């Protein structure tokens with residue numbers, strides 16, 4: 001009995017050691033770098049500089065709360081993205097995708113948006129976000145589900161906050177506070193070299 005129990009113990013120890021080494025290798029290979037971006041999206045729903053159009057409007061039943069809205073209303077956006085709240089400040093990208101009034105009973109948008117950056121250290125890179133955001137929620141959260149270029153395999157979350165609404169002009173500004181990480185190896189493969197946690201400066 002004794003020898004077999006001792007060999008079983010040795011085997012268990014060996015398995016633990018193998019698991020620890022595998023974990024350490026995975027950790028070394030999978031080391032990630034934080035990236036923090038604060039960006040502003042500008043929706044213009046009317047006029048010559050329109051960046052957001054209704055694709056679907058009024059097909060579904062009238063919304064319980066959102067006046068003039070219908071469940072399922074969907075807009076396509078191609079918004080200017082800036083790093084300062086001022087719409088006239090330097091553009092650093094475009095936010096392209098869709099919003100859908102995705103709840104019948106709550107003022108909730110289901111969003112699928114890719115932000116293409118056109119300036120700064122991530123010029124030419126994109127990240128994609130998806131989720132469910134309360135229109136008037138100060139701390140709505142959505143997921144960063146991926147990225148390309150220097151943001152390849154990005155992973156993280158963002159807070160989505162409407163900071164300005166001018167109904168008469170059909171203008172909405174949304175602040176995105178984006179917290180993500182990217183693999184260091186992917187950064188190297190993409191030829192990236194940037195300090196961690198940089199903003200767009």
Ligand SMILES: *[C@@H]1O[C@H](CO)[C@@H](O)[C@H](O)[C@H]1NC(C)=O
Pocket residue numbers: 118119120123124
């Ligand atoms: C961004 O990259 C493009 C393509 O490489 C380049 O033409 C453009 O000048 C860059 N923009 C900025 C602001 O660096």
Ligand SMILES: *[C@@H]1O[C@H](CO)[C@@H](O)[C@H](O)[C@H]1NC(C)=O
Pocket residue numbers: 193194195
């Ligand atoms: C990356 O950038 C830092 C800071 O700008 C610089 O000190 C470093 O030499 C760069 N590394 C490479 C490999 O280019």
